[in-house]
Each structure stands twice: as C-alpha cells, then as structure tokens.
Amino acid sequence: MFYREAGQYKSNYKADMAIFPLREDKIGIGVIILAAYSLAFLGDSFLLQAVMIPFLVFSLAAIGLNILTGYAGLLSLGTGAFMGVGAYACYKLMTAFPDVNVIVWIFVSGFFSAAIGALFGLPSLRIKGFYLAVATLAAQFFLQWCFIRIPWLVNYNVSGALDAPLRTLFGVPIIGATATPQTRYLVVLTIVVVLTWLASNLVHGRIGRAWIAIRDMDLAAELMGIRPLQTKLLAFAVSSYYCGVAGALLVFLWYGGAEYDVFNINQSFFILFMVIIGGLGSLIGSFFGAALIFIMPIVLGIVLPAMFSPFGISVGSDTIEHLRFMIVGALIIFFLIVEPHGLARLWQIGKQKLLVWPFPY
Amino acid sequence: MDILYKIFIEPFVFMGEAPDLLLQTLWEGLVSGVLYALIALGFVLIFKASGVFNFAQGIMVVFSALILVGLYEKGVPAFLALLLAVGAMLLLAMAVERVVLRPLVNQPDIILFMATFGLTYFLIGFGELIFGGSPKEMITDALYLPQGTTEVDLLGGMVRFQHLDIAAAVIASIMIGVLAVFFSKTRIGRALRAVADSHKAALSVGISLNQIWVIVWFAAGIVALVAGIMWGARSGVSFALQIIALKALPVLILGGFTSIPGAIIGGLIIGVGEKLGEFYWGPLVGGGIETWLAYVIALLFLLYRPQGLFGEKIIERI
Amino acid sequence: MRAPDNPVAVKDGVLLAVENVSLGFGGVKALTDVSFDIRKGEIRAIIGPNGAGKTSMLNCINGFYYPTEGSITFKGLKRPKMRPYEAARGGIARTFQNVALFKSMSTLDNIMAGRSLKMRSSFFWQLFRHGPAMTEEVAHRRVVEEIIDFLEIQHIRKTPVGRLPYGLQKRVELGRALAMEPDLLLLDEPMAGMNLEEKEDMSRFIFEVNQQFGTTIALIEHDMGVVMDLSDRVVVLEYGQKIADGTPDEVKSNQRVIDAYLGVAH
Numbered sequence: 001m002f003y004r005e006a007g008q009y010k011s012n013y014k015a016d017m018a019i020f021p022l023r024e025d026k027i028g029i030g031v032i033i034l035a036a037y038s039l040a041f042l043g044d045s046f047l048l049q050a051v052m053i054p055f056l057v058f059s060l061a062a063i064g065l066n067i068l069t070g071y072a073g074l075l076s077l078g079t080g081a082f083m084g085v086g087a088y089a090c091y092k093l094m095t096a097f098p099d100v101n102v103i104v105w106i107f108v109s110g111f112f113s114a115a116i117g118a119l120f121g122l123p124s125l126r127i128k129g130f131y132l133a134v135a136t137l138a139a140q141f142f143l144q145w146c147f148i149r150i151p152w153l154v155n156y157n158v159s160g161a162l163d164a165p166l167r168t169l170f171g172v173p174i175i176g177a178t179a180t181p182q183t184r185y186l187v188v189l190t191i192v193v194v195l196t197w198l199a200s201n202l203v204h205g206r207i208g209r210a211w212i213a214i215r216d217m218d219l220a221a222e223l224m225g226i227r228p229l230q231t232k233l234l235a236f237a238v239s240s241y242y243c244g245v246a247g248a249l250l251v252f253l254w255y256g257g258a259e260y261d262v263f264n265i266n267q268s269f270f271i272l273f274m275v276i277i278g279g280l281g282s283l284i285g286s287f288f289g290a291a292l293i294f295i296m297p298i299v300l301g302i303v304l305p306a307m308f309s310p311f312g313i314s315v316g317s318d319t320i321e322h323l324r325f326m327i328v329g330a331l332i333i334f335f336l337i338v339e340p341h342g343l344a345r346l347w348q349i350g351k352q353k354l355l356v357w358p359f360p361y
Numbered sequence: 362m363d364i365l366y367k368i369f370i371e372p373f374v375f376m377g378e379a380p381d382l383l384l385q386t387l388w389e390g391l392v393s394g395v396l397y398a399l400i401a402l403g404f405v406l407i408f409k410a411s412g413v414f415n416f417a418q419g420i421m422v423v424f425s426a427l428i429l430v431g432l433y434e435k436g437v438p439a440f441l442a443l444l445l446a447v448g449a450m451l452l453l454a455m456a457v458e459r460v461v462l463r464p465l466v467n468q469p470d471i472i473l474f475m476a477t478f479g480l481t482y483f484l485i486g487f488g489e490l491i492f493g494g495s496p497k498e499m500i501t502d503a504l505y506l507p508q509g510t511t512e513v514d515l516l517g518g519m520v521r522f523q524h525l526d527i528a529a530a531v532i533a534s535i536m537i538g539v540l541a542v543f544f545s546k547t548r549i550g551r552a553l554r555a556v557a558d559s560h561k562a563a564l565s566v567g568i569s570l571n572q573i574w575v576i577v578w579f580a581a582g583i584v585a586l587v588a589g590i591m592w593g594a595r596s597g598v599s600f601a602l603q604i605i606a607l608k609a610l611p612v613l614i615l616g617g618f619t620s621i622p623g624a625i626i627g628g629l630i631i632g633v634g635e636k637l638g639e640f641y642w643g644p645l646v647g648g649g650i651e652t653w654l655a656y657v658i659a660l661l662f663l664l665y666r667p668q669g670l671f672g673e674k675i676i677e678r679i
Numbered sequence: 680m681r682a683p684d685n686p687v688a689v690k691d692g693v694l695l696a697v698e699n700v701s702l703g704f705g706g707v708k709a710l711t712d713v714s715f716d717i718r719k720g721e722i723r724a725i726i727g728p729n730g731a732g733k734t735s736m737l738n739c740i741n742g743f744y745y746p747t748e749g750s751i752t753f754k755g756l757k758r759p760k761m762r763p764y765e766a767a768r769g770g771i772a773r774t775f776q777n778v779a780l781f782k783s784m785s786t787l788d789n790i791m792a793g794r795s796l797k798m799r800s801s802f803f804w805q806l807f808r809h810g811p812a813m814t815e816e817v818a819h820r821r822v823v824e825e826i827i828d829f830l831e832i833q834h835i836r837k838t839p840v841g842r843l844p845y846g847l848q849k850r851v852e853l854g855r856a857l858a859m860e861p862d863l864l865l866l867d868e869p870m871a872g873m874n875l876e877e878k879e880d881m882s883r884f885i886f887e888v889n890q891q892f893g894t895t896i897a898l899i900e901h902d903m904g905v906v907m908d909l910s911d912r913v914v915v916l917e918y919g920q921k922i923a924d925g926t927p928d929e930v931k932s933n934q935r936v937i938d939a940y941l942g943v944a945h
Contacts, residue, residue, distance in 0.1 A: 013820040014813065075471065123660060126667050130414045130474055130618075134610045135663060138656030149647045201808035205816060206798045213781050213792045220779035223741055224859060225767035225796035234802075265604070269478065276475055281783070318494060325486025332479030336472055337464040 003354045019204055033193060040186050049181040049254075051295065056185075056192045057249045058294050062274040062286035063199055064242025069272070070281035071203055072235035073215025074124055078136035079243055079271040081143035084263030085113035086244025087251040088153045091162050094175075095155055102167040102175055102252075106191065109248045110241040116143070117240025124232045128218075140265055147260035163257040175252045184253045191249065195242060200283055202238065211235055212281070243271075273328055277335050279344025288343035292331075297324040372641035381518025386640045387633060392526040394632020395533045399588040400609035401616065401624035402537065403581040408618045409557040410577040411462060412470060416477040419606025420484045421582055425450055426589030426598045430500055431492035439503035450582025458574045466570075485600050496601070499593035501525070506594060529591040536587055537625060540580070549576060557619070604652075608635075611659030617669030626670065631655045693752075694719040694863060694895050695740065700749035702735055702919075709735040710919045712749070717863065722889050722896045724910035724927075726903075728939060732919040733899045734776060737865050740897070741773050742766035754862070768796060772861035774852045776868045776899075782841035786851050789840055790826055793858030794819045826854045830884060846877040853884060857894075864888070866898040870905060878902065882909055907931065915939070 003024045010016040020026045039052065065079050090109035094102050120139040124132055147153060154160055166176030173179040174187050202208055210231045213221035222228050251258045270293060278289020300323060304315045339345055376383045400422055407415040428449050432442035461476050501508060507524035514520075544550035555563040556573050564570060592602060612631050616623025635658075639651045695717040702710040710732045717723045725733050738744045740751060742763045751758045753769060772793075781789055798819060804812035827833055830850050835843060840851055849869060856864055869885065870878045882905055888894050900906050906913060907927040915923040915936050923933040930936055 013817045013824075017816060017820065019808075075474075123664055127663050129471055131614060131663060131667070133474070134614055134656070135660050137607065137610065138653060138660045141653035141656055145649060145653050149649060198806050201806055205805045205808055205812060206795060206800070207802070207805050209784070209788055209792045210795060212784055212788075213795075216781035216783055217779045219743070219763075220775065220781070221792070222763045223743065223767055223773050224793055224855070225764050226792075227764050265607075269482070272475075272478070273482075319490065322486045322490040322494070325482045326490065327486070329479045329481065329483030329486060332482070333461055333476050336468075336476045336479070337461075340468070340472060 003351075003357075005355055017204075019200055036189055036193075037186070040182050040189070045181040048185045051298065053181070053185055053188050053254045054250075055290055055294055056188050057246050057254055058271065058274060058290040059287045060192050060195060060249065061243050061246035061271050062278060062290050063196060063283055064239045064246060065271050066275045066278075066280065066283065066286045067199065067203070067211070067242065068235050068239035069275055070279070070285075071208060071215065072211040072232060072239075074121075074232060074235060075129070075133040076136040076239070077133050077265065077268050077272070078120065078139035078143070080263040080265060080267035081140045082113045082117050082240040082243040083247025083250065083267065083271075084143060084147055084260065085116045085240070086110055086247035087162060087258070087263070088147060089113065089244065090248035090252065092153065092155075094167060095165065098165075098167075101169065103169060103187070103191075106245060106248050106252075110244040113244025113247070114237040114241040117243070118233045118237040121233050121236030124236070125229045137265075140268055144260060144263060144265075147263065161257060161259045162251050164252045164255075175256075177256065179253075179256075188249055188253050191245065195245065196283060199238075199242070203283065207231075207234065215281075270328075273332055276332055277342055279342030280340075282342065282344035284347065285342050285344030288347065292343065293328060296327065297321070300324060300327075367645055368642070375641065379518065380516040381520050382640075384516055385520050386636050388520065388522065388526075390633030390636030391629060392523075392530060392632070393636065394629035395530050396588055396592055396628075397609055397612045397632050398625045398628025399533050399536065399584060399591070400606055401612040401628050402540070402621065403584040403588070404609060404613055405616075405619065405621055405624045406540070406577050406581045406584070410553050411473075411556075411574050412560075413462070413473045413477065414470065414618070415581070416474060417480040417484060418581060418585060419603050419609060420481045420600075421450070421453070421585035422589040422592065422606050423598065423600055423602045424453075424484045424488050424589075425582060425586035426499065426593040427488045427492050427497070429586070429590065430497045430593065430598050433500050433503065434492075434497070439500055442500075443504070446586055447583060450586060451579050454575050454578035454582055457578055458571055462574055463571065481603075485603070489600065494600070496597045496599035497593075499590060499598055501594045504590065506590075525591075525594055529594075532587060532591065536584065537621070540584070541621065543580075549573075553577060608655050611655040613669075614659040614663055615670055617671045620669070620671035623669060623671040631658065634658055692718045692720075694754065695897075696752040697736075697740070698750050698752065700736075700739060700746040700751065702732075702739060702744055703747050708919055710739070710746070710916075713916065713919070713921045714749075715914045715921065715924055717895060717897055718912075719895055720889075720893050721911040722885070722898065722909055724906045724913045725897060725899045725916065726901070726906055726913060726930075727916035730918075731916040733916055734867055735919075736916065737773065737867055737897070737899065740766075740863075741771045741865060767859065770859075770862035771865065772856035772859040772863070773865040774849070774856050774867060774869060776871065778845070778848045778852055780840045780848055780852055780855070783839055785837045785839055786827070786832060786843075786854075787820075787823065787836050789851055790823045790854045790858045791819060793855040794823065796859060823858060826857050829857075829887075830854050831880075846873050849873070849877075849881065850884070853881075857888065862895060864894050864896045866896060866900075868899050868901065870900060870902055878905065885909060 005022060008023060010021065015021070020029060040048065043052065061079060061083055065076060068074050068076050086109045089112035090105050093105040093109060097105070120136060123135045127135060148160070151157070151160070154162055157163065164175050166173055166178060168174060169187065172183055174183050203211070210221070210226045213224070213226055214228060214231050218228060247263065250262070255262070274289035274293045275286060276289070277292055278287070279285025297320060301317070301320050304320060304323070308315050335342055400418060403418040403421065404415055407413055407418070425446055429442050429446040432445055433439055437445065457480065461480060465473055465476055507528050509524050511522050511524065512519045513522065544553055552563070552568045552573055553576070555566070555568055556570060560570060589598070592605070596602065608631065612624060612627040614627075615630055616625070616627030635651050635654050638654045639648070643650045693716045697716065698714050700710055700713045701708065713736065725736060727733055735744065739746050742761045742765060745760045753771075781792060784792065798815055800812040800815045804810050827836060830853065832847065832850055832854065835847060840848055843851065853866070853869065866885065870881050873881065885896060885898070886909060889896055898910070910927060912925060913927055913930045914921060915930055915933070917939045922935045922939060923930050925933075
C-alpha cells in the first residue's frame with residue numbers, strides 16, 4: 001500500500017542510477033538516521049554506552065571487511081590487526097599534536113592502516129583463496145607483536161596500554177573520562193553515517209564494479225582491462241581505512257583505553273562472522289551482522305539467567321561466553337547452508353514481498 | 362654496518378662457537394616440527410578427500426585432548442577415556458558429514474572453508490561449556506608416556522633430550538607410516554584417492570562419498586587426538602593451544618595442500634626455522650618472534666612459489 | 680557506439696600477424712609453428728577439431744599466454760610479453776567458450792564494467808558520486824543503453840546475469856566485449872550450445888557489428904554453416920598446427936581439412 005514502485009518514472013539516467021531509486025526508500029533511510037540521532041536524547045547512557053556505540057563501531061569495521069571480502073572477494077583474517085594500526089596511529093598523532101582537533105586525527109589514522117593494509121595486500125596478486133587467508137594471518141600476528149614489543153607506540157607508557165587523554169570538540173569533551181556517552185555516541189554516529197555514505201558511493205560506481213568483477217571472474221576482468229593488482233590493493237587500502245577508523249573509535253570513544261589484546265585474532269574472526277551472517281557484498285548487511293553478533297550475547301546475558309533462575313540454576317558469565325561461541329559457530333554454519341547471502345538477502349526478500357503486498361500474484 | 366653484522370655474521374659465529382646449543386635448538390625445532398606436521402597431516406587428509414580446507418583441525422587437536430583429560434578428571438580410567446575420546450572423534454566425523462558437508466556439497470571451496478570457522482567456534486564453546494575453560498594437565502603418567510630427560514655429552518656441551526619428545530617423534534613417525542600404508546594399500550585408500558581426483562568420477566564407479574568423508578574426518582580426528590596428547594603433555598591442554606595449532610597453516614603453504622610428504626617436510630622446516638630464528642635472531646628485536654615468523658616465512662615462500670614445495674605448477678585455463 | 684576513432688596503423692591492411700608461434704606447457708605442445716594474419720575489417724574464422732589449439736591461439740593473441748616461440752604483431756608493432764589487461768588497453772576484446780560473465784551483477788553492470796577502460800574520473804569524485812564521476816557514469820550509461828538496444832536485451836537490463844538462460848548470457852557477453860569498442864574482437868564459440876533461432880540472432884549481431892562499426896573479428900566456431908556464411912577467410916588448425924588457410928570455398932575443398940574432419944581411410 002505504502003511501498004510501491006508503480007508511478008515512479010525515471011526520466012533520466014541519473015535518477016535511474018540513484019542508490020535509492022524509490023521514494024519510499026529515501027524516506028525510510030531519512031527516518032532511520034533521524035531516529036538514530038534522536039536516540040542520543042531519548043536513550044539512557046547504558047543503552048548508548050553498552051549497545052549503540054559498540055554496535056556502530058563494529059558495523060564500521062564490518063563494512064571495512066565487507067569491502068575486501070564481500071565485494072572484492074579477498075578473504076582476510078587480519079581485520080583485528082588493521083583496526084589496531086588505526087588505534088595506535090590515532091594515539092600517536094593525538095598525543096604528538098594535541099592542538100589539532102582529534103576528529104581530524106581519527107580520519108587521518110585510517111590512512112596509516114590503509115598503507116599497512118595495502119602492504120600486506122601485495123601478495124594477493126599471486127595468491128588466492130585460503131592461501132591469501134593464511135597470508136593475512138601473517139599480518140595479524142606480526143602487527144600484534146609490534147603492538148606489544150614497540151613501547152614507542154604507547155609513548156613508553158609503563159602499563160603498555162593505550163589511554164584516552166581528554167580531547168574536546170567545540171569545547172565539549174568527546175574523548176577522555178569526562179566525555180559523556182551521549183556526546184561520544186553522537187560523534188561515532190556521525191562518523192559512521194558519513195563513512196557509510198562514502199562507501200556506498202564507491203561500491204555503486206566504477207570502482208565497486210571493478211571489485212565485483214575481480215571477485216566474480218578475475219581472469220575475465222583482467223582481459224577487459226581491469227588491472228588486478230591496483231584493484232585488489234585499492235580494496236585492501238579502502239577496507240583497512242575503514243577498519244583503522246573503527247579501531248580508533250573502538251579504543252577512544254568506546255573503551256576509553258585498551259590493551260593490545262583487543263586486536264587479537266578472535267576480534268578478526270568476530271568481524272568476519274558479522275560479514276558472513278550479515279551478507280557478503282552488502283553494506284546494510286554489515287549493520288545486521290554487527291547487530292546480531294554483538295547484541296546476541298547481551299540478550300543471552302539477560303534472558304538465560306532469567307530463564308534458569310526459577311530452577312535454582314545460576315548461569316555464570318563464562319557460561320554465557322561459551323554459549324555465545326557455540327551459537328555464533330552454529331549460526332555461521334546455518335547461514336552458509338540456508339542463506340549464503342545472509343541477513344541482507346532476507347531483508348531484500350522482505351522488501352520484495354512488501355512491494356507486491358497484499359496481492360502477491 | 363653494526364646491524365648488518367648482528368644480522369648476518371654474529372648469529373653464525375655464535376652457532377660455530379657453541380655447536381651444542383645449535384644442536385639443542387635444532388632438536389627442539391625438529392620436535393615441534395613433527396607436531397606441526399602431525400596437525401598439518403590432518404588438514405591434508407581432509408583436503409585431499411573432500412576439498413575442504415578444514416580450519417577446525419587445530420581445534421580438533423585441543424578438543425580431542427580435552428575430552429580425554431576431562432573424562433579422566435571425572436573418574437574414567439585413562440585407557441577407557443582414550444577409547445571414549447576416539448569414539449567422540451567418530452561421532453564428530455559423522456556429525457560434520459551430516460550437518461556441514463552434506464548440505465554444503467557443490468558449494469564454492471571458500472564457503473566450506475568459512476563453514477569450518479563456524480565449526481571451530483562451535484567446538485570451542487562446546488568444549489569449554491562441558492569441561493570448563495581453565496587449562497588442564499595432560500595425563501602423562503596414566504597413559505604411561507615416558508618422562509624425564511637424558512643428557513648426552515655432545516659437541517662440547519650437554520645436550521638434553523626430553524623422553525617425551527623422543528616418544529612424540531617416534532609415535533608421530535609410526536602414525537604417518539600407518540596412514541601412508543593405509544591410503545596406498547587398502548581398498549578404502551584407493552577409494553579416497555579416487556575421490557581426491559574427481560568427486561563425480563568416483564561417484565560414477567560406486568564409491569560412497571559420504572562414507573569416505575566420515576572415514577577421512579575420523580582419521581583426521583585420530584591424528585588430532587595423537588597430536589593433542591603429545592602437545593598437551595608439553596604445554597597443557599587449553600584452547601590457547603589453537604594459536605599454536607594455526608601454525609599448521611604456514612606448514613601447509615610450504616608443503617602444498619595435497620602432499621603428505623610435503624606436510625612432513627614443511628612441518629620440519631617451519632619448526633626448525635622458527636626455533637633458530639627465535640634463538641639466534643629473536644633477541645635483536647626483543648624476542649617473541651616465534652608468534653609470526655612461521656607466517657612470514659610462508660608468505661615469502663608463497664611469493665616465490667605459489668604452488669608449494671611439492672605442488673604442480675599452476676596453469677590457468679579459461 | 681562508433682567505430683574506433685584512433686586511426687589504426689596497419690601495414691597492407693594487416694591488423695594482427697601471428698608469425699611462427701609455438702606454445703608449450705612443459706612437455707605438451709599446444710601450438711606448433713603457426714602463422715596467419717588478420718586483416719583490418721574482416722571476419723576471420725579459426726576452425727579445427729577439438730583440442731586443435733584454437734582457444735590457446737586466442738589466449739596468445741590477448742596476452743593470457745605468451746608464446747614460447749614466434750611473435751605476434753599487432754597494429755604494426757611487435758608485441759612484448761604483456762599482461763592481459765595491456766592487450767585490452769591495446770584494443771582487443773574477447774568472449775569466452777564457457778561464459779565468463781560477472782554473475783552477481785546485472786546485465787547493465789556487466790556491460791558497464793566493459794567500459795572500465797574508458798572511465799577516468801578520480802577516486803575523489805568516485806567517493807562522492809558527484810561532479811565528473813556522475814557525468815561520466817551517465818555518459819557511459821548512454822553508450823551502454825545503445826548496446827543494449829542493438830542486442831535487443833532491454834527486458835533483462837536489471838536482471839542478475841546468473842539467472843539468465845545460456846543464450847542470453849552469451850549475448851550479454853558479446854555486449855560486454857562491444858562496450859570496450861575494440862579494434863579486434865575475439866569470439867570463442869559464440870554459438871556453442873544454442874538452438875537454431877539463437878544462432879541466427881547471434882550470426883546477425885556478429886555480421887552487423889562487422890558491417891556497421893567496421894570491427895575486425897576473429898571467431899572460433901564449430902558450426903560449419905555459420906563459419907562458411909559469415910567469415911571472409913578461414914584458418915584451420917589440427918593438433919596445434921595450421922593445415923589450411925584461405926577463403927571458405929578454398930578451405931572446404933582442401934583435402935587435408937576434409938581428412939581432419941572426416942578421418943582418413945588407411
């Protein structure tokens with residue numbers, strides 16, 4: 001009734017090539033963004049700090065990995081390390097140049113992880129598939145070792161951990177102990193919205209087509225003049241840029257400081273799972289995947305104890321952690337079997353159904 | 362110049378001055394190499410028969426050892442626990458075939474690869490849920506594994522050989538030998554090689570793929586159990602071992618995914634290379650390079666020879 | 680769509696010359712001492728029994744393989760060892776024996792991907808999908824729509840190609856190659872597996888591409904009727920060697936060709 005294609009004619013190619021060609025979709029996306037912003041003023045700080053901020057940060061990292069794995073078809077197990085590069089670069093930059101606004105450094109730190117990502121992407125010209133996945137493990141372990149062994153990265157801090165010094169935007173603290181969840185949420189949300197918009201522009205244009213072409217049929221793409229090395233390296237660079245910014249946000253706007261261990265291989269895996277469950281090659285899927293993988297344990301933590309407490313069984317937090325591993329593992333297999341295109345595909349099917357509702361024939 | 366001297370001259374001078382230390386390092390490298398090879402062997406078996414790059418092999422190592430130790434702690438006699446652990450690997454093989462492989466048959470390799478990530482996480486969660494997450498001691502005594510050390514006066518110093526390491530090397534060699542005979546001389550071995558060549562052709566001559574998959578995953582499970590016992594005896598049983606188990610991946614890259622001799626030689630190269638690197642060059646950069654050296658060796662090797670030591674040259678067709 | 684605008688430097692009307700090309704993989708010889716040329720504006724057929732080395736020949740021409748011996752001269756220049764994308768830049772387009780489309784993309788995007796070489800707008804504008812990037816995108820969309828009209832595939836414009844029937848996939852693949860506005864178009868069995876009607880359509884498209892845009896075409900085809908009707912000259916390969924070269928009529932009456940196809944009585 002309210003979601004129809006009929007009657008919306010495109011009179012030029014530009015309108016036909018819009019990312020959201022349907023008027024209803026444009027309105028929908030506007031409503032979602034508006035709702036996300038109003039949440040800053042409606043939601044309590046637990047919701048913002050424990051759910052929304054990490055959800056957005058992981059979504060951004062998942063978008064990064066999705067560009068590489070979903071669009072360009074290059075499997076990476078080094079996401080955690082690339083996030084770490086962004087976080088450490090941001091820390092160095094904002095402590096070395098405290099006068100420049102930290103927002104600038106958050107965006108700049110992504111370039112460092114982009115460069116490192118492209119460097120570790122070099123072997124992708126010669127190796128594919130699982131071989132490449134193993135090669136990215138080299139990045140994961142090597143970079144993690146650097147985070148531990150190079151005290152310069154944390155300014156010779158005795159604890160070896162990253163801390164979040166006070167930084168402000170327009171006089172309001174956004175990083176540091178005095179920054180409220182509300183302001184941090186607004187900053188993270190804005191960065192994620194802007195970067196998602198840019199990613200969506202990229203994947204819908206020439207560059208996105210080149211990535212998908214390399215993924216679907218690399219030899220044919222090369223015979224059509226798409227240069228494989230440049231295209232793959234660009235995918236590595238852009239992907240790592242997103243992961244790097246996500247890493248900086250994770251440490252400074254969510255945790256407020258962290259050790260090297262948050263960038264370990266399990267982090268890489270969880271981001272990869274978000275991408276698989278959300279949908280390979282779908283930006284909106286990255287949000288769905290992040291929501292499912294990140295929010296599920298929180299829900300489990302609330303639901304399970306409530307379910308078992310009437311029987312006198314207490315469910316500890318480590319049991320929930322174990323269950324989370326099991327459920328995530330089972331979900332991965334389930335999605336690969338039942339819906340390899342992930343939650344994003346279910347979303348699309350839902351929209352198709354809505355288009356013809358209530359008369360499906 | 363100083364740094365070049367430290368990288369290219371000093372370690373070798375040191376090796377020459379103290380050959381006993383070199384021998385000790387080589388021996389330790391060989392032993393961990395044998396264990397890497399054993400894990401890599403599990404990968405190769407499964408990859409050959411089902412084309413699945415089984416990322417969960419490393420976890421199967423820990424999982425099987427955890428069942429063994431966990432059951433023993435619950436009061437089951439050691440050898441019964443061993444038997445039950447073998448049974449659990451059979452059950453796992455059947456479950457994997459039924460729940461993962463059968464529904465995903467004919468999917469692209471990379472999808473199956475990712476499914477084994479799911480399996481990895483499921484097994485971690487499941488194992489810890491049942492047996493708890495704290496590290497456990499391997500039941501070395503109860504399984505009558507030798508302990509203690511022999512010190513031998515060699516090359517001007519005392520070189521120590523752990524009895525357990527010797528046993529590990531011997532058992533691993535026997536294991537590899539048995540598998541080699543099994544897969545080259547028996548009917549099932551022939552069927553397996555047929556499946557490795559072409560699923561369709563194998564089906565058309567009446568080989569049951571499902572049966573082969575179960576057998577191969579079971580064999581890989583037993584290899585994992587042996588690796589788990591040996592490794593657990595050296596460094597305790599916990600899922601932290603998975604990081605070490607991942608080292609089998611660079612081994613595979615060196616040896617090629619389909620070659621059993623490749624897995625063995627690759628394992629030895631990585632094991633020895635890693636120990637030498639750590640001992641002689643590690644101090645230059647503050648140590649701890651063991652965590653990544655294997656991957657970097659494999660990566661550099663890949664650039665030079667993408668098909669591995671024993672793989673055939675890849676000719677791309679279109 | 681228009682004819683290639685850069686004047687092609689050709690000697691005696693020869694666009695591409697293959698001279699004494701041999702190609703071996705280890706011990707296996709795929710091609711042995713093959714020489715022929717392709718003249719500008721003609722339709723050149725390469726025929727031969729299965730395993731004669733026809734596809735290997737095309738692979739050499741577009742830089743996918745590099746001949747172990749001999750040389751290939753394109754547009755009057757002897758070609759160095761090159762990567763396939765460099766051959767594409769030089770103006771060689773190609774379709775494949777087993778359709779090699781980007782199966783998750785729509786017909787439109789597949790053909791748009793064929794325009795990759797012509798698209799120049801910077802990464803910066805791509806990020807914003809605005810200004811030069813959008814102008815360029817619209818301009819190329821216009822060309823792509825012309826190709827879609829030409830090939831009569833308007834109705835499947837936005838369908839992911841993986842869902843299309845085989846005959847249509849082959850047509851989309853031709854469209855993608857045409858989008859490159861090539862000087863030389865290589866078609867590897869464009870009509871394999873098609874029914875009569877589809878073959879007629881495809882023959883018509885190939886003929887029109889050649890006539891209207893003056894594109895030089897080299898094609899491999901097994902259907903002798905099609906080959907004889909369409910092509911200006913035919914080269915025949917057998918076991919990696921050239922056994923005949925000439926007009927369709929000459930080739931048809933060549934005894935070695937008849938032997939190769941029908942077998943020799945010993």
